[in-house]
Amino acid sequence: MLDNNQLLRFTTAGSVDDGKSTLIGRLLYDSKSIFEDQLEAITNTSKKKGHDGVDLALFTDGLRDEREQGITIDVAYRYFTTPKRKFIIADTPGHIQYTRNMVTGASTANAAIILVDARHGVIEQTKRHSFIASLLQIPHVIVCVNKMDLVDYSEEAYNKVINQFEEFSSKMLVKDVRFIPISALNGDNVVNRSTKMDWYQGAPLLHTLETIHISSDINKIDARFPVQTVLRPQSENHRDYRGYAGRVASGILRVGDDITVMPSGFTSKIKSINLFDKELEEAYAPMSVSITLEDDIDISRGDMIVRTNNKPEAVQDIEVMLCWLNNKSANPRTKYTIKHTSNEQKAIIKEIVYKFNINTLERITTDLEINMNDISKVKIRTTKPLMIDSYRENRATGSIILVDDATNETVAAGMIV
Missing domain, CATH: 2.40.30.10 (Translation factors)
Structure with missing residues (x-):
């Protein structure tokens, strides 16, 4: 059973004009995730630019320079929801000079959609973005072979791209790679199954995104608590309070745990864990809490509280x-x-x-x-x-x-x- 409150973060990547913004526009448009006023504004802009229909790319290209040049420059974040799942999309630029933006957009992603133009196959930017996805350990990579309408929906052209990508990706550590032939412009295999590619037996893109397994990237074993600030309230009731505030980066910390403060090496036990005015028995990533210790130790911002039997x-x-x-x-x-x-x-x-x-x-x-x-x-x-x-x-x-x-x-x- 799927939890419809699950949030999937995914990024789109690919070379210039591979159709990333159009694909996202198609996802939003066909899944009815666009407000009427947005649709009206984009429709009017499309008419002014001389387009016959709605220019789907305008749903994500929000900067003035992006619309004037017809390219994506900055990372554009978009949010939409279906009955099965919530989504955050990071639409990243395709130009090589904006590769750094792809790193930013992909750093928190659960999945990466890599677009490949069916006419051109795997090129340098495809490889660059795939390699970054591998470096960032994004667990799922969905290769969308786009513009299938421009190669007459040819299965042979699709298989050629698959062979190129698999030959390249065999040298990388990518856990799960899936391939989908699509036409973002016409909507084939994006939200609805295409009637023009009967040879493809897999699911459309949206169904894949709705059902793909979301694995947490939080380490649940190694307890790490980087100290952000030391709390010393001046009120009468809390004059003796000395807490260390921060966000649990990974793992679980419990009251009574033997801890070591790094890099000093001083040891103590956790006396209490506080969340606002509540006392907790445990804190886990990514909770923001304050911790008090049984011993008065010199601790400052940048130090890290860890369990004594599990130190970095x-x-x-x-x-x-x-x-x-x-x-x-x-x-x-x-x-x-x-x-x-x-x-x-x-x-x-x-x-x-x-x-x-x-x-x-x-x-x-x-x-x-x-x-x-x-x-x-x-x-x-x-x-x-x-x-x-x-x-x-x-x-x-x-x-x-x-x-x-x-x-x-x-x-x-x-x-x-």
């Missing part, structure tokens, strides 16, 4: 798969601010181990300059220890971002190896 590594040298997001190249000896959970430290890129050739997935060890949209394995040195797990084991404590101190721009996002 506290290290200053970390290996990271880095997606470079900035226009300026990475400078290995420049100081950046690294942000990891509630911890902020100064850091440098100590060494660039290799870059990836997206087309072949080969490792490049000669030309090691990191430019925008490059994906590389690097070694980072921090001024103080970070309490880390690998991204594969724990997304919350296995991810970092780098910030340029001069401009305050986020220049890179990384997954700890």
Whole structure:
């Protein structure tokens, strides 16, 4: 039985003009998830642009530059609901210069829809987006072979794309890959089954999205509580209260648990767990609570409370798969601010181990300059220890971002190896 309150987050990715925005417009339009005033506004805009019918892409391309240029630039989030499930869509740009936006949109996704133009097959952007989906460990990948109407709904053209994608994806760690032949423009196999592709026996896209299994990306085993702030109320009733507020990043913490504060190594027991004015017996991810301890320990923002018998590594040298997001190249000896959970430290890129050739997935060890949209394995040195797990084991404590101190721009996002 499906829980109709379940929320599925999915991202769309693909090359320019593969039809991502049109596909989302078709999903919203055919599932009757568009308000009348929205439909009227888009219909009027479509007429002004000289279209015969409704330009479905306009439902997601909201920025003025996007509408003028006919492309998607920023990540557009859309929400819709069917009787079976709730959805959040992240429509990401297809241009190579906006690959960094795809990383942002895909970082919280349960599934990725990768569009491939049936005429062109698997190209560099298809590979780049598939590789990012693999790096981010998105559990489900749905490859939609779009524009089937332009290849006369040919099963041969569809199978050719499947063979190309499977040959490429065999080198990546993707758990679940599904293929659907569609025409976003005409609505074939998007919400309703196509009558023009009898050779396809699978479900349409919306049914697949409604029934796909949603697996939680929260680590339920390793208890990690990054401290955000120390609470010291000044009221008469709470003058002796000293609580540590934050969000449980993973696992479960219970009253009476033996804990260790990292990186100091001090130990204690959990005295109480508070949620507003309620006392709880346990807290689990992603709850935001305050915790008191039986001992008075020096704890500040950026420290992490963990169970004594299950501690992360506290290290200053970390290996990271880095997606470079900035226009300026990475400078290995420049100081950046690294942000990891509630911890902020100064850091440098100590060494660039290799870059990836997206087309072949080969490792490049000669030309090691990191430019925008490059994906590389690097070694980072921090001024103080970070309490880390690998991204594969724990997304919350296995991810970092780098910030340029001069401009305050986020220049890179990384997954700890």
